[in-house]
Amino acid sequence: MNGDELSRVLNVHKVMARAYADDRLHRVGICDMRSFVIAAAWVFTIERPRENYWVRVAELVRIRPESLWLVFSDDAPRFQPPQSAQPRECEAAVLKRGKEGVCGRRGTHSFRVTDPSDGTWRTAAYCTRHEAEAKTAFAAEQQMRRSRIIPEPDANTGGLLPCYFRWDWESCYAQAVRGWKPPRLGIRADDWPVMARAVPVRPARLTLVAGAGEDVVPGRPEGAGPLTVVGDGR
Numbered sequence: 732m733n734g735d736e737l738s739r740v741l742n743v744h745k746v747m748a749r750a751y752a753d754d755r756l757h758r759v760g761i762c763d764m765r766s767f768v769i770a771a772a773w774v775f776t777i778e779r780p781r782e783n784y785w786v787r788v789a790e791l792v793r794i795r796p797e798s799l800w801l802v803f804s805d806d807a808p809r810f811q812p813p814q815s816a817q818p819r820e821c822e823a824a825v826l827k828r829g830k831e832g833v834c835g836r837r838g839t840h841s842f843r844v845t846d847p848s849d850g851t852w853r854t855a856a857y858c859t860r861h862e863a864e865a866k867t868a869f870a871a872e873q874q875m876r877r878s879r880i881i882p883e884p885d886a887n888t889g890g891l892l893p894c895y896f897r898w899d900w901e902s903c904y905a906q907a908v909r910g911w912k913p914p915r916l917g918i919r920a921d922d923w924p925v926m927a928r929a930v931p932v933r934p935a936r937l938t939l940v941a942g943a944g945e946d947v948v949p950g951r952p953e954g955a956g957p958l959t960v961v962g963d964g965r
């Protein structure tokens with residue numbers, strides 16, 4: 732083994748150690764992101780097969796090559812509201828035994844409510860008894876959006892693959908998610924402020940179709956500049 736090979740092996744070991752310690756890597760959609768990172772590091776630095784590298788990564792993590800786009804779309808940096816495990820409950824204010832509280836019945840109407848200061852949003856819900864309150868809150872949201880310029884919310888989800896691999900991820904995400912735009916704070920989750928950093932969210936599939944009408948399989952990395960493994964990352 733020459734020096735170059737040795738350094739590549741050591742690099743993969745570093746990536747593996749980081750990936751095992753990185754609790755942001757979890758199962759997203761169809762794929763366990765920790766396995767994906769490790770498989771990609773292995774294929775791109777050690778195995779370096781003749782075939783398309785990504786196809787080999789897909790094979791190792793047991794997904795179809797076309798599904799690579801879903802992995803990339805799930806990793807596209809974006810804002811995602813924290814999701815509660817509870818089914819959405821009606822949030823209309825009610826008096827309960829003389830105290831102010833919320834209704835709490837199962838919500839049937841739901842819509843986005845935006846925080847105009849930072850553009851983050853959550854889903855508000857109201858039950859059938861509180862349709863009037865729902866209408867009022869919905870109208871207030873519409874009015875606020877019409878009258879103010881709402882900032883783009885900072886990304887808090889995705890952006891993990893660029894923490895491990897240097898590549899033209901912006902092009903990749905833009906191809907995986909129609910209409911995707913790079914977030915203000917950059918595409919690497921490592922660069923986001925701690926408060927905004929990826930909180931585990933349930934795998935909510937983006938409503939946009941990944942890779943529709945584009946290449947079936949992501950191109951060989953050489954097409955977009957070489958993909959290299961980020962050394963020790965920080």
Ligand SMILES: [Zn+2]
Nearest residue numbers: 821834858861
């Ligand atoms: Zn209610």
